[in-house]
Structure formats: C-alpha cells, structure tokens
Amino acid sequence: xxxxxxxxxxxxxxxxxxxxxxxxxxxxxxxxxxxxxxxxxxxxxxxxxxxxxxxxxxxxxxxxxxxxxxxxxxxxxxxxxxxxxxxxxxxxxxxxxxxxxxxxxxxxxxxxxxxxxxxxxxxxxxxxxxxxxxxxxxxxxxxxxxxxxxxxxxxxxxxxxxxxxxxxxxxxxxxxxxxxxxxxxxxxxxxxxxxxxxxxxxxxxxxxxxxxxxxxxxxxxxxxxxxxxxxxxxxxxxxxxxxxxxxxxxxxxxxxxxxxxxxxxxxxxxxxxxxxxxxxxxxxxxxxxxxxxxxxxxxxxxxxxxxxxxxxxxxxxxxxxxxxxxxxxxxxxxxxxxxxxxxxxxxxxxxxxxxxxxxxxxxxxxxxxxxxxxxxxxxxxxxxxxxxxxxxxxxxxxxxxxxxxxxxxxxxxxxxxxxxxxxxxxxxxxxxxxxxxxxxxxxxxxxxxxxxxxxxxxxxxxxxxxxxxxxxxxxxxxxxxxxxxxxxxxxxxxxxxxxxxxxxxxxxxxxxxxxxxxxxxxxxxxxxxxxxxxxxxxxxxxxxxxxxxxxxxxxxxxxxxxxxxxxxx
Numbered sequence: 001x002x003x004x005x006x007x008x009x010x011x012x013x014x015x016x017x018x019x020x021x022x023x024x025x026x027x028x029x030x031x032x033x034x035x036x037x038x039x040x041x042x043x044x045x046x047x048x049x050x051x052x053x054x055x056x057x058x059x060x061x062x063x064x065x066x067x068x069x070x071x072x073x074x075x076x077x078x079x080x081x082x083x084x085x086x087x088x089x090x091x092x093x094x095x096x097x098x099x100x101x102x103x104x105x106x107x108x109x110x111x112x113x114x115x116x117x118x119x120x121x122x123x124x125x126x127x128x129x130x131x132x133x134x135x136x137x138x139x140x141x142x143x144x145x146x147x148x149x150x151x152x153x154x155x156x157x158x159x160x161x162x163x164x165x166x167x168x169x170x171x172x173x174x175x176x177x178x179x180x181x182x183x184x185x186x187x188x189x190x191x192x193x194x195x196x197x198x199x200x201x202x203x204x205x206x207x208x209x210x211x212x213x214x215x216x217x218x219x220x221x222x223x224x225x226x227x228x229x230x231x232x233x234x235x236x237x238x239x240x241x242x243x244x245x246x247x248x249x250x251x252x253x254x255x256x257x258x259x260x261x262x263x264x265x266x267x268x269x270x271x272x273x274x275x276x277x278x279x280x281x282x283x284x285x286x287x288x289x290x291x292x293x294x295x296x297x298x299x300x301x302x303x304x305x306x307x308x309x310x311x312x313x314x315x316x317x318x319x320x321x322x323x324x325x326x327x328x329x330x331x332x333x334x335x336x337x338x339x340x341x342x343x344x345x346x347x348x349x350x351x352x353x354x355x356x357x358x359x360x361x362x363x364x365x366x367x368x369x370x371x372x373x374x375x376x377x378x379x380x381x382x383x384x385x386x387x388x389x390x391x392x393x394x395x396x397x398x399x400x401x402x403x404x405x406x407x408x409x410x411x412x413x414x415x416x417x418x419x420x421x422x423x424x425x426x427x428x429x430x431x432x433x434x435x436x437x438x439x440x441x442x443x444x445x446x447x448x449x450x451x452x453x454x455x456x457x458x459x460x461x462x463x464x465x466x467x468x469x470x471x472x473x474x475x476x477x478x479x480x481x482x483x484x485x486x487x488x489x490x491x492x493x494x495x496x497x498x499x500x501x502x503x504x505x506x507x508x509x510x511x512x513x514x515x516x517x518x519x520x521x522x523x524x525x526x527x528x529x530x531x532x533x534x535x536x537x538x539x540x541x542x543x544x545x546x547x548x549x550x551x552x553x554x555x556x557x558x559x560x561x562x563x564x565x566x567x568x569x
Contacts, residue, residue, distance in 0.1 A: 081112025244425015
C-alpha cells in the first residue's frame with residue numbers, strides 16, 4: 001500500500017501527494033521549484049533542524065564494519081567539507097571528481113560541494129589512468145577526492161601524463177580514508193595528497209549559506225555516460241535535479257517515512273542519485289548502504305534481513321542470483337516494496353521472487369539524462385517485462401523512422417516531447433557539446449535512442465538500444481570504448497563489439513576481431529587480449545567472448561554492420 005504519512009518538508013515542494021489512480025497522478029502531480037533551491041541547504045540542513053537525531057544514513061560493509069549518521073551529523077560533516085574545499089581553492093563552478101565507492105564519506109563530501117556551488121563528478125573506482133586523463137581534459141577537473149591507495153595510484157599516473165602533455169594539472173588531490181603508515185606518516189609517494197578527514201575535522205560545524213551559493217540553473221552534477229559513436233558523454237544536471245527524484249522515491253520505490261531504503265549501486269553511477277540520497281531524504285526515508293567489493297547473494301540477503309530494509313531496488317541480475325538461494329530462510333515481513341531497473345526483467349525472475357517473498361517487482365525505465373520516465377506505479381498491475389507507463393511531467397511517445405507516432409504493438413523509438421513542458425530533473429544537455437546535444441534533442445523532441453512498443457493497456461515494452469549500447473549486470477558499456485582499447489593491441493587490425501544474451505548478466509561483451517598480419521587465432525591470444533582490455537579500460541568492459549574472423553561485414557560506406565554480426569540481418 002502506498003505510504004501516505006505526512007511529510008512537512010515534502011509539502012514545501014509538492015502541492016499534493018495522495019492520488020486515487022495512475023491517471024490522477026499523471027494529470028495532477030506538480031512540484032514547486034524555488035529559484036535558489038539547493039538540496040544541501042533546503043533539504044539536509046532543514047532535516048537537521050526538524051529531526052536532528054533521526055538516522056539519515058545507515059552503513060555497513062562486508063567485513064562487519066557499521067556506522068549510522070543522523071541528519072544533524074550529515075549536515076555538520078557537509079559543512080566541514082564545504083569549509084575544507086573552500087580553503088583549498090575549490091569554489092562555485094569548480095569541477096571536482098569523487099571516486100569514493102560506497103564509503104559513507106561520499107555523502108557529506110558530495111553535499112559539501114553542493115553547499116559551495118561546485119560541480120560534482122561522481123566516478124567509478126574502476127577507471128584506469130587513461131580514463132581519468134580523458135575526464136580531466138574533457139571537464140577541466142580541478143580536484144579529485146579518492147577512496148583508497150589503488151585509486152590514488154591511477155590518479156598519480158594520470159596526472160603525470162597530463163603534465164607530460166603540457167595540459168592542466170590537478171589543483172587539489174585528497175583521500176577520504178587513512179593510508180598512513182603505522183607510525184602516522186604518509187608513504188612518500190602520497191605526501192602531496194591531502195588527508196580530507198583530518199583537514200575537515202578542524203573546520204566549523206556550520207557553513208553559512210553564501211548569497212550566491214547557487215541557482216537552479218547552475219550545474220550541480222556531471223555524469224560521464226557511455227555511447228556508441230565516441231568517448232563517454234558528459235551529462236549535465238542543474239540544482240533542480242534532486243526534486244525530479246521525488247517521483248522516483250515516492251511512487252516507484254515507494255520509500256517509507258521513517259523507513260530504510262537500499263538501492264544496489266556504486267556511487268560512481270547515476271543510479272546512486274536515483275536511489276541513495278535525493279528522493280529518499282525528501283520523502284523521509286533513511287538510506288541504507290551495503291559496502292562490498294564482491295557480490296555474494298546470501299550475504300546481501302542476510303544484511304537486508306538483519307537491518308530490516310523496508311524498500312529495495314536493484315538490477316535484474318541481483319534478483320537473478322537471489323532466486324537461486326533458499327528464500328524461505330529469510331524474513332521479508334518488514335519489506336514493503338521491491339523495484340527493478342537497468343535491463344528488461346525476465347518473467348521467471350518476477351514469479352520466483354513473488355513466490356519466495358510475496359513481493360511484486362515494479363519495473364521502471366530512465367536514463368542518466370532523465371529521471372524515472374516510464375514506471376509501474378502503485379495503482380498499476382505489474383506486467384513482468386514491461387517498463388510501465390509514462391511518469392508525470394513526461395510527454396512520451398513512440399515514433400517510427402519517418403517521425404510518425406507508432407500504432408499499438410508497433411516498435412519505435414522512445415521520445416520525450418519538450419515543446420510544451422520539460423520534465424523536472426531532465427538534463428541540461430551534454431557539457432561543452434552543443435552539437436551532440438542538438439543531435440538528440442531538437443525541435444522540441446528528445447530522442448532517447450531506445451526502442452520499445454506499447455500494448456493495448458498503454459504499457460511500454462523495451463526492445464533494445466538503437467545505438468548498440470550493451471547492458472551487462474546493470475552496467476552500460478559503449479562498444480566504442482572497448483573497440484578503442486582493443487585497437488591499441490598490435491595483434492588487432494579491426495574489431496567490432498556487440499552484446500550477446502546471457503542468462504545471468506543480461507548480456508556479455510563479444511569482440512569480433514580481424515587479426516593483423518603475422519598473428520593467428522589461439523586461446524592464448526584471446527586471454528592476452530582480454531587482459532589487455534582489463535588493463536586499458538575499466539575491467540568490467542572486457543570481452544568475455546572473442547571470435548576471430550577474416551573480415552567484418554560492412555555497409556557500402558564502410559560502416560560495420562553490428563546487426564549482421566549479431567545474426568539479426
């Protein structure tokens with residue numbers, strides 16, 4: 001049942017929260033956006049005043065470590081972080097990359113950047129030095145805050161490359177957790193790094209809101225997201241973005257006032273913004289964080305049970321492993337709702353999860369560029385495999401190649417019409433790339449690049465990416481990045497990356513390769529190429545399947561026909 005408890009904070013932004021049906025929600029939901037809205041001040045600091053001792057963040061790791069932070073503590077830590085950044089020369093508009101995994105330090109550090117109006121760039125710890133160099137150049141990153149020594153080594157290597165190329169060097173480098181020796185000193189190679197925790201502990205617990213801290217039009221977040229025709233794009237979100245996730249948390253995840261919500265996501269991915277901070281705190285739910293390096297299904301189920309998580313969100317891959325466990329061993333009576341996104345849901349997973357827990361899985365569709373766009377809402381009967389219906393504020397349609405709307409059952413590209421209204425939380429465009437923005441968003445229409453069809457009840461069903469992005473275990477992998485890595489190896493003459501369906505991961509990466517002269521196919525070469533990709537780009541992108549061919553199928557203009565490689569045409 002939908003949570004209808006009063007939320008005085010949320011009432012400042014939402015005129016009406018209780019609805020009788022999906023149709024009522026879609027027609028009548030609206031949000032008021034103050035022109036100087038800043039989540040850190042107007043939500044977190046306000047929550048610290050209204051309920052200072054209530055838990056905001058409950059954290060544990062796979063080694064038994066636990067921590068709980070109240071709203072008052074989060075507010076104070078974020079103020080200390082803001083002071084620390086300000087003293088270091090980080091200011092409004094400064095791009096700062098955060099590589100903090102699922103460590104609890106991420107939340108106050110992110111909020112500290114929000115308070116000074118800086119641009120936060122969350123990033124995965126899986127980035128290589130090459131990835132970091134590209135991002136530093138693309139966004140003119142001024143500072144990086146890291147989580148551990150392994151990441152610091154990649155950052156140092158990246159900075160050395162930047163210096164060698166005569167480019168901009170990093171103004172500020174900090175680590176969030178101690179890498180000191182037992183005698184209290186830093187390793188020599190880390191003496192030029194700042195101990196963020198030590199530095200921030202010396203700062204005041206309050207940070208006075210500057211008169212020009214931010215407006216809703218200022219850039220708050222940049223996310224690098226994979227594409228198929230170039231290097232990762234920089235998705236730009238403004239300070240109004242958090243309010244777009246009220247729908248995400250309240251009407252899709254159905255978080256509970258005073259509850260505990262867990263979204264399985266690394267803080268480097270946009271999914272963390274969907275499920276680990278903004279909408280959840282706006283709707284009165286604490287955020288639960290399980291910090292792990294290796295996913296072990298039974299251990300995650302035990303953690304969920306122990307901490308009595310009330311709402312849960314994860315990609316289908318997680319549920320795929322869960323249903324292989326003996327679910328009768330776990331008590332799910334405290335859990336109120338389960339949601340799923342990231343890739344299409346297999347009906348068998350839905351049925352087995354429902355049988356084992358009594359909980360229906362509610363699907364959703366969105367992009368890094370958007371918020372919840374299509375969703376199975378509380379009033380709707382879930383149809384396993386369907387993304388649901390359009391979110392309030394989103395004018396959605398399916399169009400054919402000729403631009404005409406699709407008929408029922410006809411496949412077409414999902415578009416968002418923005419000529420009459422623009423959804424709250426929709427991206428501002430691709431940072432520093434007006435041409436790329438115009439390619440996907442013009443004449444009042446945003447083209448998602450995703451294909452779907454619509455049934456007789458108005459439910460949407462995902463078909464696939466128009467541009468071949470591979471979704472594996474919840475990750476989006478752009479073929480161009482993997483192809484670029486492979487092409488650096490001397491044995492590779494040409495290559496094409498495609499996705500192959502996989503029962504556990506949704507899809508796995510396949511490389512179809514034409515070898516250079518002097519090289520012959522072998523298992524040893526396959527392994528060498530796989531290891532090369534792991535070292536050159538993020539390890540999760542490596543091709544699990546490699547096929548050697550004499551030539552790649554191409555169009556008359558020389559473009560590779562991936563559709564033919566996949567056996568679809």
